[in-house]
Amino acid sequence: MTTAHWLFGDQLGPHFLSPGEDGPDRDVPVVIIEARSVFRRRRFHRAKAHLVLSAMRHRAAELGGRVRYVRSETYREGLREAVGDDTVTVHQPTSHAVLRLVESLGTVTVLPARGFLVPRPAFSAWADARGGRPLRQEDFYRWVRREHELLMDADAPAGGRWNLDHDNREPPPRGERTLGAPAPYRPREDDIDERVRHDLDRWEREGTVRFVGRDGPRRFPASRREALAALRRFTEHRLAGFGPHEDAMLAADPVMSHSLLSSSLNLGLLHPLECVERAERAWRAGQAPLNSVEGFVRQIAGWREYVWQLYWHFGDDYRDSNALRHDAPLPDWFLELDADAVTARCLATALAQVRDTGWTHHIPRLMLLGSYALQRGWDPRAVTDWFHRCFVDGYDWVMLPNVVGMSQYADGGRMTTKPYTSGGSYVNRMSDLCKGCAYRPTERSGDRACPYTTGYWAFLHRHRRRLAGNHRTAQAVRGLDRLADLDELLGRNTELGDAPP
Missing domain, CATH: 1.25.40.80 (Serine Threonine Protein Phosphatase 5, Tetratricopeptide repeat)
Incomplete structure (x- = not known):
């Protein structure tokens, strides 16, 4: 009997089934499992759930009678329904958790990863x-x-x-x-998208799955x-x-x-x-x-x-990195993508883009959303989870280094040479987002103080000892001593608290 090959929902291109070294034969049977437990465990963006399920079902339609498409509660149950006790192959999954799962099953042979340039x-x-x-x-x-x-x-x-x-x-x-x-x-939706949307609506009505964000027409x-x-x-x-x-x-x-x-x-x-x-x-x-x-x-x-x-x-322990000892919880307005509650125009704009589409480009991610989280001292593990859930292109392997290492500097510099954060002047220089905002990018204190400018200096002050020893941040830290309004600035930063800026 020919060994079947298991495709995960992020392994949908032809290169995951093409012949070659350590790969499956071209005509092997294929298993695709739609496990609802994935959506129960995390509150994903509705547009992301739609995209992933639509892509999986489109791939199944392309493969026709060659595929066994199983809808189940868990991957374990789905694999048992698809092949019983028979063995299957799979290319290396893209997360530590799923790799542990397939290795624990005993009937799965893990092939080398595909979809990347470097083995x-x-x-x-x-x-x-x-x-x-x-x-x-x-x-x-x-x-x-x-x-x-x-x-x-x-x-x-x-x-x-x-x-x-x-x-x-x-x-x-x-x-x-x-x-x-x-x-x-821009793609055009089809009957598969209609059925996906129907299923997601039903899951929400049943109360078994909850989403965040809006599900407009599929954009990707x-x-x-x-x-x-x-x-x-x-x-x-x-x-x-x-x-x-x-x-x-x-x-x-x-x-x-x-x-x-x-x-x-x-x-x-x-x-x-x-x-x-x-x-x-x-x-x-x-x-x-x-x-x-x-x-x-x-x-x-x-x-x-x-x-x-x-x-x-x-390794998997990297997700627990927290060199800056940030442990503040994410506030509800951020978790709910409540852009309408936010006064700061730049942050409100980025949050609305995530709410409406599940996507922003890399600078709003790093210098608006991530920078604000860093300045406020939010728990980097929770921030990583938020990015994973709320972005259509977010997966564990994507967001763990990007957020823990790049955005939140939680690894203390293993990945990057400095924290990536700034005051409002950077936002003003690189965007039109400060125009018409209630805050002023150059003001550090007072009612019109930009939350990013205040937050930037408060962040440097909070981590002065560590950042003074970094050649890329030492000059900025020395600038703290020239701020005549430092105490007022820190007080204004404290006033902001977890309220939307």
């Missing part, structure tokens, strides 16, 4: 060769570029520089409400065909304008020139290599400038790969 053993060898030096993203990114010959001219980086970040940090065009980029690809691809169309739309019409303003924010234009491909990559509908190679072809054909293409390649071949590898390299 885990290759990363381990690279890390060992560092000889104890920090595992910095820039070094890793250059190694990946060399290994995969991405944006290379012989042994040198294309254009003579590895890093074009300097060209990609422009503020948004002043006086413009939008960037004016061509519209992104749920099939390989849709994902390829989205990739083609981006590379042909939007990639050229991506780079310069990739760190900028506009209230009326949350998407700007971003690719919106992260959910497709993380569902396994796209392979990272096809994304970066298509972008490089656009540059070599003169269809997109190098700084835009390098910025896109860096996000996928650099950052995404780096986060995946660190998730496994640091």
